[in-house]
Amino acid sequence: METRELRYFVAVAEELHFGRAATRLGMAQPPLSRAIRQLERRLGVTLLDRTSRAVSLTAAGSVLLREARAALDAVDAAGRRTRRAALAASGEPGLVLVMKAGTSGELLPRLLDAYAAEPDAVTVEVLLCGIGEQERLLRDGRADVALLHRPFDSASGFDSEELRTEQQVAVLPVGHPLAGRAELRVAEVAALADLPLPRWPRHDGSYPEGPGPQVRDHAQLYQLIALGRAVAVLPESCRVHLRDDLTTVPVTDAPAVTTVIAWPPQSRSRALAALVRTATRLSYGDAGHPAPEPGLVPV
Template structure:
């Protein structure tokens, strides 16, 4: 399969409409329909159910949609990594650091200052992410390094180093029974399950 065919299929599968998919891709509808039909013939599988009420994915189509998205993501990651390697070879290296927007501001500033003071430090571009997005941008090649939060972020497959440990806090209304005990430990909170939080 060619990446062009995968892009075509993903557009149709996401839009569930050939006309909208063709418009999204910037091509005419007849060549798009022929390309999807040819893909189905080569795979020997019906990918889309075409009916009077529209288009739906078949089970085979759902599998191809999942796999095509992963394949296209991998191709895009390879392109990004290759471009960045070319910049590095041309003497313009950069490091992309992914961090959750609004979190770890003080830690991030300290890290960037310490790194900038190192001999041979290269430019660091900070990529601000939404909650839980850092691992994904690290995996797909948009970032070289990330500030992740254990146990919330998926660290599988990464080399990690603990930089900072944050304390846990519980925020309670002023009149709550637990708010009267200012030094309550997390163990004490979990031992009181019948108190409404």
């Protein structure tokens, strides 16, 4: 299969309309239809059920849509990483680190300061993203390294090192009846009628979600909590930059959150290896353990 054919198929499968897909691709509809039929003949399967009124995916088409997206993402990522490697070889700036806006508290400044002190440090561009976007940006090559938070984020398919584990807290408006409690449980937070849990952009059941407003980032979430429109259960490091009109209460039965630094397994960047070693050294120091010997951090 050619990447051109896969792009054609993904457009049709997402639009479920040959006319709209042709417009999206900037081509006429007849050659698009012929290309899809040729792809079906080559694979020996029917990818799309077509009637005079509608287009729908078959079971085989659904599988190809998922695999084609992954393949096209990999091709695009290969191009981006190749261009970034050429820039690095020419002496132009270095690493792109992606993280959720409003997370990791004091960890990121400490990491950047410690890495900048390394003799061969390169410039680190920090890319702040919305909730659940770091994995995609790392997978598609727009970032070299990411700070992820399990169980919220998946590090599957990446190499990674654990940096720290922390408990979670409920974030409440100052003055709320529960704000004075010494501790809470997840069920108590979820049962709040006046402060619903928010809906997240991507939800896999690894953390509580409720009927409240959908949130894009932590700045929006904190604003909604301050207005009395939502409550949230977040890692305790959120206290570092918490607004004055918000407070926190420990949630004793919420799952612990582990911050990891993650990168593509095929990376051979010396600058990235140095950044990972710096992050690991800081995490070992915070835990009171000696740092690993040089070369033991896999990059």
